[in-house]
Amino acid sequence: FIFLSADICRVCRSEGTPEKPLYHPCVCTGSIKFIHQECLVQWLKHSRKEYCELCKHRFAFTPIYSPDMPSRLPIQDIFAGLVTSIGTAIRYWFHYTLVAFAWLGVVPLTACRIYKCLFTGSVSSLLTLPLDILSTENLLADCLQGCFVVTCTLCAFISLVWLREQIVHGGAPQWLEQNQQQPLNGVGQQNEAQAVVNGGVENAVLDQPANPAAENVVVGENPEIQEEQVDEEEEDNEDEEDAVVEDAADANNGAQDDMNWNALEWDRAAEELTWERMLGLDGSLVFLEHVFWVVSLNTLFILVFAFCPYHIGHFSIVGLGFEEYVQASHFEGLITTIVGYVLLAVTLIVCHGLAALVKFQRSRRLLGVCYIVVKVSLLVVVEIGVFPLICGWWLDICSLEMFDATLKDRELSFQSAPGTTMFLHWLVGMVYVFYFASFILLLREVLRPGVLWFLRNLNDPDFNPVQEMIHLPIYRHLRRFILSVIVFGSIVLLMLWLPIRIIKYLLPNFLPYNVMLYSDAPVSELSLELLLLQVVLPALLEQGHTRQWLKGLVRAWTVTAGYLLDLHSYLLGDQEENENNANQQPNNQHARNNNAIPVVGEGLHAAHQAILQQGGPVGFQPYRRPLKFPLRIFLLIVFMCITLLIASLICLTLPVFAGRWLMSFWTGTAKIHELYTAACGLYVCWLTIRAVTVLVAWMPQGRRVIFQKVKEWSLMIMKTLIVAMLLAGVVPLLLGLLFELVIVAPLRVPLDQTPLFYPWQDWALGVLHAKIIAAITLMGPQWWLKTVIEQVYANGIRNIDLHFIIRKLAAPVISVLLLSLCVPYIIASGVVPLLGVTAEMQNLVQRRIYPFLLMVVVLMGILSFQVRQFKRLYEHIKNDKYLVGQRLVNYERKSGKQGTSTTPPQSSQE
Numbered sequence: 001f002i003f004l005s006a007d008i009c010r011v012c013r014s015e016g017t018p019e020k021p022l023y024h025p026c027v028c029t030g031s032i033k034f035i036h037q038e039c040l041v042q043w044l045k046h047s048r049k050e051y052c053e054l055c056k057h058r059f060a061f062t063p064i065y066s067p068d069m070p071s072r073l074p075i076q077d078i079f080a081g082l083v084t085s086i087g088t089a090i091r092y093w094f095h096y097t098l099v100a101f102a103w104l105g106v107v108p109l110t111a112c113r114i115y116k117c118l119f120t121g122s123v124s125s126l127l128t129l130p131l132d133i134l135s136t137e138n139l140l141a142d143c144l145q146g147c148f149v150v151t152c153t154l155c156a157f158i159s160l161v162w163l164r165e166q167i168v169h170g171g172a173p174q175w176l177e178q179n180q181q182q183p184l185n186g187v188g189q190q191n192e193a194q195a196v197v198n199g200g201v202e203n204a205v206l207d208q209p210a211n212p213a214a215e216n217v218v219v220g221e222n223p224e225i226q227e228e229q230v231d232e233e234e235e236d237n238e239d240e241e242d243a244v245v246e247d248a249a250d251a252n253n254g255a256q257d258d259m260n261w262n263a264l265e266w267d268r269a270a271e272e273l274t275w276e277r278m279l280g281l282d283g284s285l286v287f288l289e290h291v292f293w294v295v296s297l298n299t300l301f302i303l304v305f306a307f308c309p310y311h312i313g314h315f316s317i318v319g320l321g322f323e324e325y326v327q328a329s330h331f332e333g334l335i336t337t338i339v340g341y342v343l344l345a346v347t348l349i350v351c352h353g354l355a356a357l358v359k360f361q362r363s364r365r366l367l368g369v370c371y372i373v374v375k376v377s378l379l380v381v382v383e384i385g386v387f388p389l390i391c392g393w394w395l396d397i398c399s400l401e402m403f404d405a406t407l408k409d410r411e412l413s414f415q416s417a418p419g420t421t422m423f424l425h426w427l428v429g430m431v432y433v434f435y436f437a438s439f440i441l442l443l444r445e446v447l448r449p450g451v452l453w454f455l456r457n458l459n460d461p462d463f464n465p466v467q468e469m470i471h472l473p474i475y476r477h478l479r480r481f482i483l484s485v486i487v488f489g490s491i492v493l494l495m496l497w498l499p500i501r502i503i504k505y506l507l508p509n510f511l512p513y514n515v516m517l518y519s520d521a522p523v524s525e526l527s528l529e530l531l532l533l534q535v536v537l538p539a540l541l542e543q544g545h546t547r548q549w550l551k552g553l554v555r556a557w558t559v560t561a562g563y564l565l566d567l568h569s570y571l572l573g574d575q576e577e578n579e580n581n582a583n584q585q586p587n588n589q590h591a592r593n594n595n596a597i598p599v600v601g602e603g604l605h606a607a608h609q610a611i612l613q614q615g616g617p618v619g620f621q622p623y624r625r626p627l628k629f630p631l632r633i634f635l636l637i638v639f640m641c642i643t644l645l646i647a648s649l650i651c652l653t654l655p656v657f658a659g660r661w662l663m664s665f666w667t668g669t670a671k672i673h674e675l676y677t678a679a680c681g682l683y684v685c686w687l688t689i690r691a692v693t694v695l696v697a698w699m700p701q702g703r704r705v706i707f708q709k710v711k712e713w714s715l716m717i718m719k720t721l722i723v724a725m726l727l728a729g730v731v732p733l734l735l736g737l738l739f740e741l742v743i744v745a746p747l748r749v750p751l752d753q754t755p756l757f758y759p760w761q762d763w764a765l766g767v768l769h770a771k772i773i774a775a776i777t778l779m780g781p782q783w784w785l786k787t788v789i790e791q792v793y794a795n796g797i798r799n800i801d802l803h804f805i806i807r808k809l810a811a812p813v814i815s816v817l818l819l820s821l822c823v824p825y826i827i828a829s830g831v832v833p834l835l836g837v838t839a840e841m842q843n844l845v846q847r848r849i850y851p852f853l854l855m856v857v858v859l860m861g862i863l864s865f866q867v868r869q870f871k872r873l874y875e876h877i878k879n880d881k882y883l884v885g886q887r888l889v890n891y892e893r894k895s896g897k898q899g900t901s902t903t904p905p906q907s908s909q910e
Contacts, residue, residue, distance in 0.1 A: 011039035023888045026057040037888040060889040069882040073874065081877035092283070099280040102291045108146025109133065111298045115149050118307045150294075153301040163376060163466070167369070170467045176368040306337065313340030330418035338381065345374040372470055379469045379477055387484065389422065392429030394489055398497040401504065402652075404512035436488065442547070446555050448573035449621050494641055495648040502649060510653065513674040549689065561639055565632045569624035655681035719802045726810040728767070733759060734817035735773075736766025741821070741850045751847055785809075824849045 006015050007022055010032040016022035022034035032054070040059065044050065051058040113133045117125045125132070280287030313336040317323055326332050348371040355364035400406060414421045440455055457463060469477070504511055562568030626632060656674060659681030663672055698706045740755075740762055749755040777786050788808045795801055828846040837845075 007034045009034060009036045009039055011035060011043060024890050025059050025888050026052040026891055027055040028052060040888065057891065061886040062889050063879065063883055064885040064887055065878075066882045066884050069878070073878060073881075077877060077881060078874070081873065081880070085873060085876075095280070095283060099287065102287065103279065104147075105143060107291060107294055107298070108143045108150050109139070110146070110295050111149040111153070111302070112142040112146030114299050115146075115302055115306070118302060119310070149302070150298055153298045153305075156301050156305055157297065160373065163373060166464075166466050167372065167470065170464065170470070172368075173372075173471050176365065176372070309340030309344055310337045311340070312343050313337055316340070316343055330414075331422075338378070341374055341378055345371060345378065348374060375474070376466065376469045382477075382481060383465075385426070387481065388429030388433055389426045390429065390485060391432050391488055391492075392425030392427070394492055395428055395432060395496065396425060398492050399500065402496075402500050402511055402513055403515055432492075433488070436491070442551055442554065446551060446558055447571055448623060450623075451571060491644075495644055498645060499648040499652055502645075503653060507653070510657075513656070514671045515674055546686070549693070557643060561636060565635055565639070566626045567632055567636060569626075573621045573623060655685055657681065658684055716798065716800065719800050720797055722802060723800065723805055723810075726806070726814070727770075729763070731810070731813055731817065732766030732770050733763045734766070734814065734821065735769050736762030736764070738817060738820055738850075739765065739769060742854050743851075746848060746851050749847075751843060755847075785813075824853050 008015055008031070009022060010028075014020075014036070016034070016036070020036050020038065023037060023040075024033045025035065025040065044059070047053070110133055113129070113135075117129045117132060274282075276282040277284065277286060278290050280290075310333065316339060317326055317336060326335050329335055348367050352364060352367040352371060355361075355367055396410065397407070400410075410421075437458060440452070441459060444452060444457065444459065500511070558571050559568070562571045568574070655678050659677030659679070662680055662684065663677050695706075698709050701709075737757065737759075740757060745755040774789060777789060780786065792805060792809060795804075828842070828849045832842055832845050
């Protein structure tokens with residue numbers, strides 16, 4: 001049987017009728033070719049797209065106007081539409097002005113005035129607070145300060161919410177659970193039983209002597225881990241059994257209270273409350289309520305998190321007589337607030353213990369949560385603020401001789417600008433800590449898992465520093481902080497202070513480095529800074545080879561040290577040991593069942609790992625332990641220190657020496673900032689090492705391949721040099737010169753003086769302007785320049801297309817810049833003198849023609865934009881008054897087809 005199938009709609013699967021014809025608006029064929037216009041419009045509203053999701057063809061609609069529409073709109077219609085549009089624009093302008101005034105004026109201003117009122121410390125300031133809020137004095141400064149206050153309060157609010165999520169999802173400490181009533185353990189305060197557990201286990205693990213002659217037993221998990229959990233608690237469990245039953249009932253009630261909120265209602269409210277609605281950008285006035293709540297939240301957080309701790313600390317410092325010392329630090333407010341938080345934490349500990357004694361479970365839990373908040377806040381300040389600051393100051397102190405400075409100079413700089421000095425030292429310390437952590441991560445990639453058992457693994461997915469801050473007691477964090485200060489400080493001594501002393505002894509004339517802010521060199525300091533920031537540093541930082549080189553050096557050093565000291569198995573591990581590990585598992589299981597404390601081999605480090613990470617060792621691999629193992633470890637540490645010392649000596653001398661030698665050909669005997677010489681020397685060293693590594697990689701391939709590679713690279717380098725000369729030389733020079741003629745010279749040089757142009761400075765500024773223009777172009781809409789730049793970036797250096805770059809990018813850009821420079825000059829110097837004007841007028845035209853033509857171009861652009869806007873307004877008015885509908889347009893091929901299908905065809909092809 002042969003069936004003739006009729007055309008049907010791809011959405012509703014119905015046939016076409018005279019009232020609802022079928023259209024084929026896109027390239028799709030077969031059973032999805034046709035569709036009803038109503039079905040398509042409904043689907044477009046649902047999918048929020050204007051094109052077919054299969055063939056990507058954009059649907060087209062033709063407007064249907066009323067038959068009585070005139071050929072041109074009457075003036076009154078255009079005027080009425082224009083007045084309506086202006087009224088709408090004015091309404092939106094007033095609304096957005098109110099929004100901006102509320103969020104950028106009222107909120108920060110009230111926050112700043114309330115903050116000042118609370119910290120004034122007088123009753124009169126509270127009484128005059130409404131008048132102070134309405135005062136017009138120092139509006140801009142108070143708004144800026146208020147923005148900082150609002151930012152701090154919002155960060156505090158977000159941190160509180162995030163900390164609550166950490167406690168809810170990560171679990172609260174055991175001493176906080178309501179079904180266990182325990183007196184809170186303070187800072188290192190424990191009872192005798194807990195001390196026995198801590199002392200027994202830690203001494204057995206930390207102080208156990210090594211036994212070189214014993215057989216190496218691999219223990220995968222420490223049997224004392226469960227006992228060590230007692231050491232992780234901040235309180236003891238000494239209550240009676242009847243209190244436990246009452247606490248369990250309270251815990252159930254508390255859990256029931258936590259579950260009273262409806263998640264669906266909160267999700268629905270979150271869906272309804274968008275950023276536009278919350279900020280008032282949707283046109284409604286609901287945002288005024290949000291402004292009120294933000295002001296109230298700011299006041300509450302200022303009162304709770306700033307006012308109360310500050311005054312607690314202030315009264316305590318005044319009472320103890322330390323007020324003069326705190327004022328001499330230039331950070332009286334910060335130190336006083338931190339002291340207040342510390343006293344508040346101690347008070348919360350005492351109150352928590354009292355609430356536990358009198359069995360006030362809700363008060364006990366609330367005080368415990370408040371203590372966790374204060375504890376985590378103080379630990380964050382210590383970890384992120386105090387520790388990098390200590391590292392920064394220690395780095396500065398150890399490097400004083402390198403810059404020919406003294407402690408008296410640092411004291412004077414601190415007295416003159418304490419805030420800037422502390423920030424710079426904190427920034428240096430943060431950079432040091434970051435790169436040290438990055439180097440530790442690189443070491444973990446090379447060394448055997450388990451070697452760095454004493455350091456936390458930042459790549460561990462289970463590692464959560466906030467959870468550690470919540471669960472671990474204070475004395476554990478204090479111990480970690482002291483050990484970290486000792487380790488980081490010792491490394492600074494080894495890699496900075498000691499090399500400086502050696503350099504001063506061996507090369508007396510090499511130090512100090514010249515780091516003065518001025519320079520007597522014939523080149524501009526700004527040009528050197530731009531060259532460093534735009535050329536040298538991106539070339540060094542954007543290369544991934546540096547990390548691979550460093551990793552290769554670390555691996556080579558590890559292999560060398562391992563074979564010299566017979567520690568290859570300990571440092572890198574052995575495949576044979578991994579294969580035999582399965583045979584040792586029964587013995588390990590037997591050892592775990594017998595609760596044996598490991599005293600030899602990797603069991604010692606497994607125990608350390610268990611203590612530091614609250615669990616079994618992660619990713620631990622066994623190793624073969626040689627004879628005289630402690631002596632070999634000591635020699636390994638000595639070898640490592642010597643290697644770090646030599647590496648530091650090379651890094652402190654070789655780049656600077658090479659940079660000074662190269663810069664001497666350019667600047668002569670003039671002194672230049674050592675940052676530029678170091679960067680230049682480092683760049684040359686990087687190029688040399690890169691070339692050597694490439695040649696070494698090519699050598700096994702034979703002489704013919706090497707010649708071919710050298711030929712290819714030489715051709716690529718020549719192309720790159722040509723492109724660099726055009727795009728990094730000619731274009732920035734023309735761009736900087738044009739900027740100088742249009743903006744700088746008319747503003748800085750009077751008409752009776754002759755402007756002087758410095759090509760080097762113009763080129764340096766042109767490099768900066770070119771990068772900014774390229775970044776804006778890549779972020780903007782799609783047009784020919786963006787397409788060409790993206791294509792050049794996609795090709796890269798190795799696939800560089802010289803013809804494409806010159807024809808599509810360099811030639812058009814250089815032509816536009818040359819026309820922008822030459823046309824005004826020809827008009828001012830060639831055409832204007834032919835008109836017979838005076839010399840003063842010629843000078844005026846020559847000096848002002850560039851900004852004048854810029855204004856003409858800008859006005860033409862604005863005029864063109866307004867013409868397009870008027871056309872859009874004209875179409876909008878016509879559509880509002882005379883548009884009666886839209887008809888879907890069929891997709892027409894080159895051969896042409898029927899516009900619409902009022903009756904279904906007899907067949908359609910699949």
